[in-house]
Amino acid sequence: QQQVKQSPQSLIVQKGGISIINCAYENTAFDYFPWYQQFPGKGPALLIAIRPDVSEKKEGRFTISFNKSAKQFSLHIMDSQPGDSATYFCAALGGGADGLTFGKGTHLIIQP
Amino acid sequence: DAGVTQSPTHLIKTRGQQVTLRCSPISGHKSVSWYQQVLGQGPQFIFQYYEKEERGRGNFPDRFSARQFPNYSSELNVNALLLGDSALYLCASSWGRVGNSPLHFGNGTRLTVT
Numbered sequence A: 001q002q003q004v005k006q007s008p009q010s011l012i013v014q015k016g017g018i019s020i021i022n023c024a025y026e027n028t029a030f031d032y033f034p035w036y037q038q039f040p041g042k043g044p045a046l047l048i049a050i051r052p053d054v055s056e057k058k059e060g061r062f063t064i065s066f067n068k069s070a071k072q073f074s075l076h077i078m079d080s081q082p083g084d085s086a087t088y089f090c091a092a093l094g095g096g097a098d099g100l101t102f103g104k105g106t107h108l109i110i111q112p
Numbered sequence B: 001d002a003g004v005t006q007s008p009t010h011l012i013k014t015r016g017q018q019v020t021l022r023c024s025p026i027s028g029h030k031s032v033s034w035y036q037q038v039l040g041q042g043p044q045f046i047f048q049y050y051e052k053e054e055r056g057r058g059n060f061p062d063r064f065s066a067r068q069f070p071n072y073s074s075e076l077n078v079n080a081l082l083l084g085d086s087a088l089y090l091c092a093s094s095w096g097r098v099g100n101s102p103l104h105f106g107n108g109t110r111l112t113v114t
Helices: none
Strands: A004-007 A010-014 A019-025 A030-038 A045-050 A056-059 A062-067 A072-077 A086-094 A106-111 B005-007 B010-013 B019-024 B031-037 B044-050 B053-057 B064-068 B074-078 B087-094 B109-113
Touching: A004 A086, A010 A019, A019 A030, A019 A086, A019 A106, A030 A062, A045 A056, A045 A062, A045 A072, A072 A086, B005 B087, B010 B019, B019 B087, B019 B109, B031 B074, B044 B064, B044 B074, B074 B087
Parallel strands: A010 A106, B010 B109
Antiparallel strands: A004 A019, A019 A072, A030 A045, A030 A086, A056 A062, A062 A072, A086 A106, B005 B019, B019 B074, B031 B044, B031 B087, B044 B053, B064 B074, B087 B109
16 A cells, blocks of 8 residues: 555656656645655655645755645756756655655656 | 764675664664665655654564664664565664654665575
8 A cells, every 4th residue: 555656756857957756645644744865875865844734845946845635745856957866755754653654766867 | 973874784694584783873863763675665664763662663574673772772673584674774863753853864774685
């Protein structure tokens, strides 16, 4: 049972373009939605997180858009750079659970 | 500042053996969580410990156990290893309960079961 569905599985974007990764969740008790970035051989690193009381959060080139009624949230990476090439994971927490539920990940490649 | 440190970085075990993985959290962090990441998948929650008590457990069999020590370091034990236990085991720490404070991950222990 996959509670957080992430798409696309892989994504290729030109340098300077906008990278968009989408996630959908089923559990309406989720109340914390972080995004993680993972490079090969490294652990995931927290990028940005949002709670359902706001529809958008921006930190530098990274923006989370949140649609509570549709139970969807997305990560936008503006002015994408080759150094952004990594695997990105969305996650969710809530409903009394003590651990994050992760999506399956998106392998992002930024072409120079 | 040192991040979350895990040891060993790589480990090869045989089916049926037992393994112990170790984690040192960021200084000042009182919560440690363990996740299993199979190649090509997102991490899956195994355990959370906060103030040395188990606060949550994911959908893993009883072969998996963990504990947190007075200095907040932690060990994950897996008994009767199966081929399917081959994965990257990630430890993460936070100063408080997950959701109230951000999770910081270590670089993991790569376990291979042959």
